[in-house]
Amino acid sequence: MHPDPAFALLEVYDAALPQVYGYLLARCGDRAHAEELTSETFLAAVQGCRDGGPVSPAWLIGIARHKLVDHWRRKERETRGLRLAYQEERVDDPWDEEVDALHAREVLAALTPDHRCALTLRYLDGLPVPEVARHLGRTVHATESLLARARAAFRRAYTGGPR
Template identity: 80%
Template sequence: MRSPEARPDPAFALLELYDAALPQVYGYLLARCGDRAQAEELTSETFLAAVRSARTTGGPVTPAWLIGVARHKLVDHWRRREREERGLRLVHEEQQVEDPWEGEIDAMQARQVLERLGAHHRCALTLRYLDGLPVPEVARLMGRTVHATESLLTRARAAFRQAWTGGSDD
């Protein structure tokens, strides 16, 4: 009978990558959620998920892969937040307005406006316009159909526009 050989924990590969990848993952999340505490929490969730995955699948871990994990953690966060917000307010349908995404906008003001939006709107707009993902990928990440995601994006742009202009639809 052979004695079992000690195998190194595949999660140790993450230790080598951690110092280099931490600023990238944290920066990605902070730029999208705008809240340091939340970005720190999501960063820790990202690395814990990476450890679990490395132990179960043993696949290669790269900074790009970690950003993908962080994106999923951010989407999950927004889903949880939306469920919480939905439980606290009545759901009302917003007016659909033509898409005037023209010109340049101030990044700081845009982040403040995004913070005032509901989590589902913030999630859709961030994935589509900040991450530059196509609508089908946004739909897949949010667990929605493409048609439902297109409708959500229309409503999210209208909500963003209204928050940007301070309530006027001009």
């Protein structure tokens, strides 16, 4: 009888749990969602271990990132029908100036899930646009357009400008 490969997860669980939860909480800003996504991350990790995945905190953060993107996609699908489609004008990059972190977090939380997800992956996680596109399941061109709209929405909300 062979031991379940998922037991390897127990060896890193205590050290990785605060890292995974902290990563998720910092990005979604909601304890309940962070806790839910943390549990989803570890459940997915169990299956990943059984499929031969490399057990490490970095691997778990990668799973958490995917769970967060999935969460935002679900939220976007839920709200998509409630929004009017509109074309936003291109504005300067809001990241060129210094921002108030607390206000920026509030503004980010108020954006649509697609915008929040794209900005988080690009600017908080520091991923290059092609990697953001891969996580979102979009082309690089579509992701660049999404980021432009998200930056414009962020700037308008941050500065209190017209919608």
